Amino acid sequence: MRNPHVFGAIIIGGGQSGLATAYYLRRAGVDTLILDDQAAPGGAWRHVWPSMTLFSTADFSNLPGRPMPAFDGFPPARHVVDYLADYEKRYDFTIHRPVRVTRVDHDEGLFTVHSPEQSWLARNVVAATGTWSAPFVPAYPGAFTGTQWHSANYPGAEPFQGQSVAVVGAANSGAQIAAELSQVARVTWYTRHEPRWMPDDVDGRVLFRRNRQRALAILRAETDPGPDSQLGDIVMLPHVREARDSGRLTPTRMFDSLDEVKSDHLIWCTGFRPALGPVRGLLDGRVPAIPGLHLVGYGDWTGPGSATITGVGPSAKQAAQEISAALGA
Template sequence: MVYDVIVIGGGQAGLAMGYYLRKTSLSFLILDNNELVGDAWRKRYDSLVLFTPRSYSSLPGLEVEGDPSGYPTKNEIANYLEQYGKTFNLPIQLKCEVTKVRKENGQYHIVTKDSLIKSKKVIIATGPFHTPRIPSFAKDLPKDIVQLHSSEYKNQTQLNHGSVLVVGGGNSGAQIAVELSSIHETYLSIGHKIRFLPLSIGKKSFFWWCEKIGLLKASGDSFIGKKFKGKPDPIFGFELRERIKNKEVKLKARSKSIKGNIIQFEDSSTLRVQNVIWATGFNKDYSWIDIPNLFDRNGYIKHERGITENEGLYFLGLPWQHRRGSALLLGVGDDAEYLAHHIQLT
């Protein structure tokens, strides 16, 4: 059988794509390497809570249950995604690791560990979180110091007694630093000035206000989009700010190098800790896509709203694919609908 469309990735992007493909007559299949839909969320740290309220954390066609103004946990979202696939009876093949995608004789060949699947079109919906990005000097840490990437961290029981350094100033690093500061002497290493934004203003979600002023719908090449694109994400909520003010979390400059068990920072200060959490993000890994002319000279995927120069090859769930929320639950549905419409016309 040759499918009309294969979607690689069964997370929020792949599920949103499935929702819109289900409205067409196209034959399609969603491939995912996890054991259950939603496992990518289940595997994240235990205390993870979204900074978008439930009213802004849903995919098209199905609302997240619970208080719309409350903030869902990672397990809520994982269970929601699993329910989403069942609600719309989406064809999902789990425990399916794709090892290669290539094009032969006008068809896409999707190679897995167990089979070869053929399709007329392919949508890469694997999201922006592929391989942990850890500084090369991390290897110089002594083995008795616990070091974990944020994707490996679950809770404080994994750590040694004593102090901890969280490296990275995104929302994950902020949440982990706040959590650990109640138990450990905690330091946060960050290379830029932190911008804090409120979770709500006047009893309305911050994202409600963003919707009213048009920020959620602003494209990356719009005036307002250019003001935000490429800048470090703000930290939502003021918990970290209060912990810093009370010296429960101590700020350090960007981590620079390690000598022995001493971490050195860009401002020439040093620190000895018993634990390090690398909340330093992820690198993209598309080495398994054997398609020419996929990247520009800076290593970015060449696309227009997810449509590549390679006929029949699409991407979904990229940061700023079209808007600020393109890689988030609240925005990926718009891009999925756009691609489904385009695919039907081609």
């Protein structure tokens, strides 16, 4: 069944990127529909591991227009989910969920957005699907006989009590999970290179300011001061720093074959890929090949820090401005 109404914009994804874009589209008076595949508000934050927190304090973790409520320390996922639910309610966005978008077509200036049950028409489409639903696991020869996990479905430390665990990955998720497990399990932390620790005084607040400087420099055609990775790969959250300093968090050279891994469990902390399946046929590489298609919230290639709550604002605003101009809103 197709809904004959033509929306000014349809946003695919109701997490932080979709909500930030909807905020600016609402201010511009654009008739907007959000299609979200989750059962309730919160986006990917509904699925992170139990101990995961933001890198920033609440006052540096705001979507446009509405501050995050105060929290003592780095807010946990539950605090973020509650904030996103409140944000939706505050701005009364039109959101349909759960809706799994399977394909987006374009013909004669109109997009058709398909789900198994229904389709919708729009002048513009914003892909804000994030990456959490597309975990990446590299291919290695050999076989591992234990249980394999990914940071996307890591359940917390309790199920691993007293067991041996191999953790793969030299960035934040690998360090955080290895540090947490080192308190209850025998951990081998595999990395392809020596860990690149950020300075101990760098957290999300510092990264936020750096990303703002980058965004302004790029906007003004000035020299890009460089990405966060110039500072290192791992933010020194308190439990990570304590594990490193106590000697529980030490790297092991990356294996060449899965046959070498003798642990009970293997956890891949090897990142994600953009979940662009529904719009993949409308892209030229990472660039929209069709006017009216916009990508928001996919990391540095859609804007400095755009995969973060605070950092998504500039790219969301730019997409909304382009849509508004195209519609003459």
